[in-house]
Amino acid sequence: MDTVLSGIRPTGHLHLGNYYGAVRSFVKMQNEQNCYFFIADWHSLTTHPTPENIQNSTRTILAEYLACGLDPEKATIYIQSDVPETIELYLYLNMNTYIGELGRVTTFKEKARQQPDNVNAGLFTYPTLMAADILQHRAKWVPVGKDQEQNMEMARKCARRFNNIYKTELFPEPQNYYFGAEALKVPGLDGSGKMGKSDGNCIFLCDEEKVVRKKVMRAVTDNGPQTPNSEKPEVIANLFKMMSIVSSADTLRYFEEKWNDCSLRYGDMKKQLAEDMVKVLNPIRERILDFSSDTARLDKIAAEGAMKARESAAATLKEVRRTIGFRVY
Numbered sequence: 001m002d003t004v005l006s007g008i009r010p011t012g013h014l015h016l017g018n019y020y021g022a023v024r025s026f027v028k029m030q031n032e033q034n035c036y037f038f039i040a041d042w043h044s045l046t047t048h049p050t051p052e053n054i055q056n057s058t059r060t061i062l063a064e065y066l067a068c069g070l071d072p073e074k075a076t077i078y079i080q081s082d083v084p085e086t087i088e089l090y091l092y093l094n095m096n097t098y099i100g101e102l103g104r105v106t107t108f109k110e111k112a113r114q115q116p117d118n119v120n121a122g123l124f125t126y127p128t129l130m131a132a133d134i135l136q137h138r139a140k141w142v143p144v145g146k147d148q149e150q151n152m153e154m155a156r157k158c159a160r161r162f163n164n165i166y167k168t169e170l171f172p173e174p175q176n177y178y179f180g181a182e183a184l185k186v187p188g189l190d191g192s193g194k195m196g197k198s199d200g201n202c203i204f205l206c207d208e209e210k211v212v213r214k215k216v217m218r219a220v221t222d223n224g225p226q227t228p229n230s231e232k233p234e235v236i237a238n239l240f241k242m243m244s245i246v247s248s249a250d251t252l253r254y255f256e257e258k259w260n261d262c263s264l265r266y267g268d269m270k271k272q273l274a275e276d277m278v279k280v281l282n283p284i285r286e287r288i289l290d291f292s293s294d295t296a297r298l299d300k301i302a303a304e305g306a307m308k309a310r311e312s313a314a315a316t317l318k319e320v321r322r323t324i325g326f327r328v329y
């Protein structure tokens, strides 16, 4: 069994892109591998949230993950700030990481542009904290989106460098994990290529049924097919892509045929798409409500996850301290 780890910063709500692109696959992996999933609340401090912000968004994301089927009996689900061992490893890794390479990370450069008055040292060392998250469990696979490739390269560098300096093989080099043959990209229904929080085009897992229907009915379309079997423009291709993700093969085929013989009415297609989405989302939303209303249960799940995560991190840290030449306690 391999060790798999992934984390998410607690901001906003999970949307259909997160669900089909990432969460659904974690849910499958927890049955097959030794999985760790955590909420990166330390990382979120780089933008200075309030204490209320942190607590609320951490609980929200935890409830939404659990509602999707992440199971604390199968995977270790925890909150980053509950595992202080991470910070000690972060310190050691920082000693072998150079300001030149941290300064070249594009996510750092982008953030520095977005928040010029708050270019803090935590933002600068974001990649070494992420490396500590991963290496403390000696994870082999990390399911992340393409945007995390550079951070993953830094995590591999941290592992390689530590192993070289101390002539050890303590850390495996963690690899990016993409599900399926290629990463699935859930489209936006506003004419943009991707559903994303920053694009403001999301269908959230917690959206009420009527909100989902309204969002789908507002999806951008055109005048309809003019010539039989023509190629679809991007906005229409996105609508079909979304249908291929949430609807049955028969439904998709039915509307493909309508497109091909130019009898497609977008209103009918959107109604069907909304119906199928609601079918997927209703049970998830109900479970979100159920989990969010029980903060004691959420806190208990997080506390139990933290215990398991700390055990694994402490075992690694013991080896690290011994290797560096510190007392092991």
Ligand code: ADP
Pocket: 008, 009, 017, 018, 019, 020, 021, 022, 143, 144, 145, 146, 184, 185, 186, 187, 194, 195, 196, 197, 198
């Ligand atoms: P957002 O882009 O909305 O800010 P995050 O960056 O928090 O989302 O992404 C969390 C996870 O969800 C990542 O693994 C990312 O690759 C995945 N993800 C986000 N949007 C999509 C999408 N439209 N299609 C597929 N996967 C997505």
Ligand code: TRP
Pocket: 005, 006, 007, 008, 009, 040, 043, 129, 130, 133, 134, 142, 143, 144, 148, 151
């Ligand atoms: N940087 C990741 C993101 O923005 C979140 C994250 C923090 C993470 N630590 C991690 C992801 C460790 C995977 C492994 O999405």
